[in-house]
Amino acid sequence: MAEQTLDKTAEAAQAAPAPSPVPTVIADDVHIVYRVNGGPKGRGSATAALSRIMRRKGAPGMREVHAVRGVTFVAYKGESIGLIGSNGSGKSTLLKAVAGLLPTERGKVYTNGQPSLLGVNAALMNDLTGERNVILGGLAMGMSREQVRERYQGIVDFSGINEKGDFITLPMRTYSSGMAARLRFSIAAAKDHDVLMIDEALATGDRKFQKRSEARIRELRQEAGTVFLVSHNNKSIRDTCDRVLWLEKGELLMDGPTDEVIKAYEKETGK
Amino acid sequence: MSGPPSADEGLSPAELARKYELSVSGARVSLGEYIRQMWGRRHFIVAFSSAKLTAQYSQAKLGQVWQVATPLLNAAVYFFIFGLLLKSSRGMANDMYIPFLVTGVFVFTFTQASAMAGVRAISGNLGLVRALHFPRASLPISFALQQLQQLLFSMIVLGIVLVGFGHYPSFAWLLIIPTLALQFVFNTGLSLIMARLGAKTPDLAQLLPFILRTWMYASGVMFPLARTLEHAGASKWISDAMLGNPAAVYMDLMRYALIDDYTGANLPPHVWALAVGWAVLFGAGGFVYFWKAEEQYGRG
Numbered sequence: 001m002a003e004q005t006l007d008k009t010a011e012a013a014q015a016a017p018a019p020s021p022v023p024t025v026i027a028d029d030v031h032i033v034y035r036v037n038g039g040p041k042g043r044g045s046a047t048a049a050l051s052r053i054m055r056r057k058g059a060p061g062m063r064e065v066h067a068v069r070g071v072t073f074v075a076y077k078g079e080s081i082g083l084i085g086s087n088g089s090g091k092s093t094l095l096k097a098v099a100g101l102l103p104t105e106r107g108k109v110y111t112n113g114q115p116s117l118l119g120v121n122a123a124l125m126n127d128l129t130g131e132r133n134v135i136l137g138g139l140a141m142g143m144s145r146e147q148v149r150e151r152y153q154g155i156v157d158f159s160g161i162n163e164k165g166d167f168i169t170l171p172m173r174t175y176s177s178g179m180a181a182r183l184r185f186s187i188a189a190a191k192d193h194d195v196l197m198i199d200e201a202l203a204t205g206d207r208k209f210q211k212r213s214e215a216r217i218r219e220l221r222q223e224a225g226t227v228f229l230v231s232h233n234n235k236s237i238r239d240t241c242d243r244v245l246w247l248e249k250g251e252l253l254m255d256g257p258t259d260e261v262i263k264a265y266e267k268e269t270g271k
Numbered sequence: 272m273s274g275p276p277s278a279d280e281g282l283s284p285a286e287l288a289r290k291y292e293l294s295v296s297g298a299r300v301s302l303g304e305y306i307r308q309m310w311g312r313r314h315f316i317v318a319f320s321s322a323k324l325t326a327q328y329s330q331a332k333l334g335q336v337w338q339v340a341t342p343l344l345n346a347a348v349y350f351f352i353f354g355l356l357l358k359s360s361r362g363m364a365n366d367m368y369i370p371f372l373v374t375g376v377f378v379f380t381f382t383q384a385s386a387m388a389g390v391r392a393i394s395g396n397l398g399l400v401r402a403l404h405f406p407r408a409s410l411p412i413s414f415a416l417q418q419l420q421q422l423l424f425s426m427i428v429l430g431i432v433l434v435g436f437g438h439y440p441s442f443a444w445l446l447i448i449p450t451l452a453l454q455f456v457f458n459t460g461l462s463l464i465m466a467r468l469g470a471k472t473p474d475l476a477q478l479l480p481f482i483l484r485t486w487m488y489a490s491g492v493m494f495p496l497a498r499t500l501e502h503a504g505a506s507k508w509i510s511d512a513m514l515g516n517p518a519a520v521y522m523d524l525m526r527y528a529l530i531d532d533y534t535g536a537n538l539p540p541h542v543w544a545l546a547v548g549w550a551v552l553f554g555a556g557g558f559v560y561f562w563k564a565e566e567q568y569g570r571g
Contacts (some may be wrong), residue, residue, distance in 0.1 A: 006359050067282050072284060100297025103567055109296040110288035114404060123319075123399055127326035136322050139315035151358050171329065245321035 023075040024195055024226045025098055025115065029107035032068040032090070032097050032250075062178070064249035067093040069250040080227045082241035082258065084234070084265055090250040091230045095197045099230070112225075114140070115195035119152045120187050126173040129181055130161055134171055149192050158216070159186035160209060182209050194226035232264055308406045316409050320417040342425040346373040346381070346432070353493040362496050366436040370530050371430050374476040375492040376426040378522045381418055382458050388414035389462030390469035390476050391567050400569045407568045408561050409471045413467035416445045417460040422451070429529070438531050446528035454521040456550040460557030467561050470568050490518040497537060514539040 068090045075081055083091040096102040098109050099117045123140035124133045132154050138148035159182045161167045161175075172180055198217060221240065223229045231237050237244060237258065246254040246262040254261050280289065299349040300308065309316075328337040349372055353359045360368040393400060400407060426447075434440075469475045492494065496519055500510040513519065519539075522544060526533045539545070 023287060023293065024363055026284045026288045026293060029289075045568065074287065096401060098296060100404060102569055103297060108285070108288075110293035111282070111296040112291070115296065116404065117402060123403060125326045128322055129330040132322060132325075136315075136318050139312075139318050140399075140405065142312070142315075142405065144405075145314045201381050 002105040020080075022112075023074050024077050024112045025073075025075040027094075027098065027107070027112040028110070029073055030068055030071045030094070030104050031066070031099055031106040032093055032102055032107060033105040034065040034067055034093075036063045036065060041092060042167070054138035067250055068247075070254045071250075072107075072193065073245060073252065073255055075226050076194060077225045079243055083215075083228060083230045083247060084232075084237060084244060084262070085253075086245035086269075089247045091247055092199055094247065095199065095228055095230060098195075099197060100161045110168075111195060113194040114261040116191070116193045118193075118196060118198045118220075124172065124184065124187075128173055128259065129171055130156075130175070133170075133183070134187055138190065139185075141188070141191050143191060153229050155186045155190050158189075158212070159183045162211075178206065184211055189213070189220060193220065193224050195226045195228075196220055197228040197230075199230050235267065238262060288353055297566055299562070301466070302351070302559065302562060305406055305565070309408060309412075311477070312409050315405065316413045316416065319409070319557075320413040321420065323414070323417050324420050338421065338424040339428055342377055342380070343428045346428070348377050349376050349493060351438060359494040361502070363495070365534055367530065370429075370433050370436050370438055371533065372493055373429055374526050374529060375522050376453070376571050377422065377429055378525050379490065379492045379518055380425070380489055381422045381454065382461065383487065384421070385415045385418045385458035386465050386483060387464045387476075387479060388418060389431055389465035390479050391514060391527075392462065392466040393470035394473045396474070397569065407466075407565055408463060408558065410463040411561065412459055415455065415462040418458065419451075419455050435531055438529065441531070442526050447525060449526060450524045450546070453546045453550040456554040457517055460550075460553030460555070463557035463561040465555070467564050470564070486518060489513055491523065492518055492522065495537070497539075511539070515545055517545075517553070518544045520549065551561055 029120065036150055058171060071090075071094060080224075083094065085091050093102065097104055098111065099115045099248065100109070100111070123137050125136070128136070134152060138151065139145070143151075156162060156168055157224050159179075160178060167179070168173070172183070175183070218240075227240075229237065229241060241258050244254075244258045244265075245252060246261050246265055254264060275307075286294075299305075324338075325335075327336055331337055333340070339382050347452060353367060354365070354372065361373075362369065383505075389411045392414050393407065396410055465475070465479070490513070493498065496508070496514060500513065514523075520542060524542060527535065527538055
């Protein structure tokens with residue numbers, strides 16, 4: 001747990017008997033290791049692979065990537081927590097572990113209810129119409145058939161796909177990348193969550209849609225108990241988060257109030 | 272921003288979690304709870320399988336016509352090779368051999384395709400597994416269901432072939448319902464087992480076609496298995512084992528149901544017991560086997 005928060009405890013104790021903060025997510029010494037098959041160390045040809053097997057007896061081209069190394073923190077109800085760090089520092093991986101989507105190598109993540117990662121990209125199929133993708137995406141996120149039916153029109157209207165004609169009945173592969181991204185966001189944002197995790201680069205599409213999606217994220221944040229936000233945009237972290245975790249090379253470098261951590265981060269990155 | 276209250280100070284994360292009754296994220300739930308979750312996802316399973324089926328031919332000009340044309344062409348190729356070139360019909364007349372062959376090809380393809388889809392169910396959908404939370408068994412079950420839908424299209428072709436060769440619908444045709452149901456349960460179990468194996472060892476996807484092809488030739492898809500075994504002078508236990516294997520059992524039951532002259536004499540003893548036994552063994556066993564590794568799917 002973060003040492004920085006301890007001095008605040010004194011204040012909290014003085015303010016007692018205020019309702020004690022309820023933890024919603026506890027990460028206890030979390031390690032995550034990706035095992036990658038066929039990340040070739042030498043040349044990629046079949047003969048090279050075969051000779052590697054012959055020489056080393058087994059484990060052909062198996063590489064381990066230690067993406068998160070011993071991260072510990074406690075998140076409380078009502079907190080908005082930002083995750084910062086350079087590319088490949090393990091932010092998204094950590095979120096996936098909190099959501100229970102990636103198994104931990106060592107350590108445990110405890111959560112209250114089922115945290116959800118905002119995103120449905122993988123469940124959608126480019127060969128299907130937008131219409132069917134809305135239904136499929138909703139069901140994939142765990143909505144019931146009635147809920148999907150209820151929210152269908154809202155999702156389509158929000159995405160604005162039909163503003164320029166009846167595009168929702170066309171296959172998704174015919175959409176422009178902006179249109180597809182808008183539909184994906186609209187589907188993902190249609191569900192309410194207890195613990196919400198938002199990965200960066202969600203605000204896509206044109207200026208108008210960006211505004212609309214930012215407003216929707218704000219709404220979702222108010223409904224959710226605890227919010228995690230991964231972003232490279234320090235401004236959006238400052239705007240929305242009251243606590244920040246700084247990850248670097250899979251380790252938790254700093255955990256504290258937004259201003260303090262962002263200042264240190266900006267100093268470090270020379271910005 | 273709030274620190275922990277003094278009462279919680281000094282508690283280790285695990286103790287804190289216990290105090291506030293937090294559960295371990297991504298932990299495997301009990302089997303009963305797992306089945307309950309699966310039931311909650313039933314609409315997703317159905318929607319996902321029919322979406323996959325539709326997406327399969329959506330780029331082709333003929334579109335969904337290929338659902339029917341593919342099995343038909345498959346049967347034609349096998350007839351050309353085994354019926355005309357190799358003459359493996361062992362004295363069956365063409366009006367019996369062609370329905371015999373087509374039934375065999377379709378029924379075996381159902382099992383074969385379920386196994387192949389199963390082996391890639393997790394390893395080929397890692398993006399989905401790492402993005403959303405759902406009981407992972409939904410994927411292999413969904414793929415088996417997709418193959419069942421595919422088979423129903425093939426059955427239309429089969430019906431035309433049967434009538435074309437003078438085998439008209441009778442009450443015996445009703446037997447295809449329990450047969451298909453049992454085979455579907457068996458296939459689903461097989462798909463679940465393959466999915467767990469394939470998630471751990473993706474190389475299986477390369478190896479499996481060879482195993483499946485061997486299985487196909489050993490199950491008598493293109494020739495009457497019993498008569499061929501007799502002809503070859505196979506010993507009793509080998510022929511019992513080959514005739515009792517699940518693919519042969521489901522194929523023979525289907526032929527028995529659909530083809531008039533394919534009498535009960537062609538069926539191995541206790542054939543229904545075998546059909547039910549294989550379905551229960553693989554269906555229940557496969558489900559439990561898959562569930563046991565639930566928390567590990569998603570690791571690369």
